[in-house]
Amino acid sequence: MKITAALSGRGGDAPQLVELEQEAPRAGEMRIRLVATGICHTDLHEHPGRHSPQPIVLGHEGAGVVEELGEGVSGFAVGDHVILSGSSCGNCPSCLAGRPTYCDLAMPLCFGGKRLDGSTALCEGDASIHSHFFGQSSFATHAIVPQRTAVKMAKDLPLEMLGPLGCGVVTGAGGVIEALKVGFGDTIAVLGTGGVGLSAVMAARLVGAKRIVAVDLSDERLELAREFGATDCFRGDQDDLADAIRTVTGRGVNFTFNTTNTPAVHTLALEVLAMNGTAGFVAAPRGEWAPQMFGMLAGGRQLRGILGGDANPRTFLPQLAEYWRQGDLPFDRMLKFYPFSQIETAWADAASGAAIKPVLLMENHDDA
Incomplete structure (x- = not known):
């Protein structure tokens, strides 16, 4: 399917909005319709090309709605609200101990710009575009994510502000x-x-x-x-x-x-x-x-x-959301929202410090 994404690796001070083709989710993956995505300093550092290959779609503070399930996905259903966090293998000692940020495969899974088999979920014509940044590449209207990247959240929470819980x-x-x-x-x-x-x-x-x-x-x-x-x-x-x-x-x-x-x-x-x-x-x-x-x-x-x-995102992110609900973690006061079409302005404000935590809103964010 065709999606709109912000692409890094073509020059410029900020990612450029382009139309890309996104494949269907493979086994163990889901397609997420993004509602909003935060901009993190890791994104700023990766835009010029640091650890990840280019061209690539960055973004790793996504929040959205499950739209399609790949074969074998369990624990999720179409329509679920999710936060996207980092990617991990689920099998190494760190993952089994509930410390997925220290996964043995964290670097290739989060910064490799592709699946472990070398494939990507995106292309522009005949040219492959690197994807799966932190298991999500969420500077886009849609993302293909491994199910371990997603954390289910209560539907009565404001989904458009939850993305930054996943990283910052x-x-x-x-x-x-x-x-x-x-x-x-x-x-x-x-x-x-x-x-x-x-x-x-x-x-x-x-x-x-x-x-x-x-x-x-x-x-x-x-x-x-x-x-x-x-x-x-x-x-x-x-x-x-x-x-x-x-x-x-x-x-x-x-x-x-x-x-x-x-x-x-x-x-x-x-x-x-x-x-x-x-x-x-x-x-x-x-x-x-x-x-x-x-x-x-x-x-x-x-x-x-x-x-x-x-932290273990599966358990700790819902805990943080509950702290917010109870008034003990007012992180929403740090957020500043921008339409996805204004990513250049949001990017500049993140770099200059004019915004503490810029959040990009997709055009469909009211439909969550």
């Missing part, structure tokens, strides 16, 4: 709740208050953290962080920032959660830890960087990488 929100909230296991009375510093960082702030408040420090270069975002539960806010360019954060508790914080790729911030994340503290990070430092190993050793401190919030 779960990375921040899951990082605090599932990975770091921040608990009642703990202290945490969140470094960078974009969509991931603000989700971490909301989660820290939800679990009862005593002091929640937010650091950013934007006064507007720091104010939003305060509204979401931050107890102490600092600009990232202020003098003696490490001392200021440590002074909040008198001994440093139990946890840091770093959403940036700035080497100096990675250093800061370790400097402000209390004894036995843990520094979680969701983005690798850009360029050369090395931790101060003696300080980590002497203080029993840990440095911990986190992907996808360490």
